[in-house]
Amino acid sequence: MVYAMLDKATALPALLRRLSGLPMGHALDLRTYKRNRSVLIRRTDADRFHVTEEGFRREVFQVPFSDLKKLLKVLFKREFPRSTKIRVYDLGAADGQDLPTGRKVI
Template sequence: MTSKQTSIDSVLKRMKKLKVGQCVDMRSFKRNRSVVIVCCGEDSFRVIEDGFFQEVWDNQSAEKVKRLLKTLLKKEFPRSNKIRLYTLDSYEDANVNRMAHGAGRYGETCPTKKVED
């Protein structure tokens, strides 16, 4: 868990270490909303928003991801003070229900609405 104020810096540090196919999963404290950043290449990332809104941004540079995260943190985690961060080997690992009590969206597929710049 990291504070919301320092979460962007923490995510950017983790993004630099990602190999192709690995991802950083940001979750709300209750784990019911997420923003996943998947490494697709040298400086290419896919951002998947799954919470209040479901959108996908493909082929984003690290600088664009930083700007996008500022917007998404306000939109997806408006009242959160703490953000859960997970570094995972694949997006399929991020799509697993992380709620201990069994509620949530287990087994849902990736959102289909794409937004391109």
């Protein structure tokens, strides 16, 4: 699992670049600094993404790449309202069964 911290102000373009080259079946996990809220993005098809929001709301979205920017803007405002940094975990090849859920226990 590869980990990076991105500034929230510049995260959207960087994430869209990363997601455009993400292989099918791979996933990215976006979390707050405290790791208590997350947005999980998994590529399911050549142009489709499965987005799972867990935080203030628990919702699941199936969107094409063209709608991903708009959805991520909404989710950033809702899930990361006061955050200045976003943790990005590259989960690699992952199906729906082995994706992390909940807060990391130290």
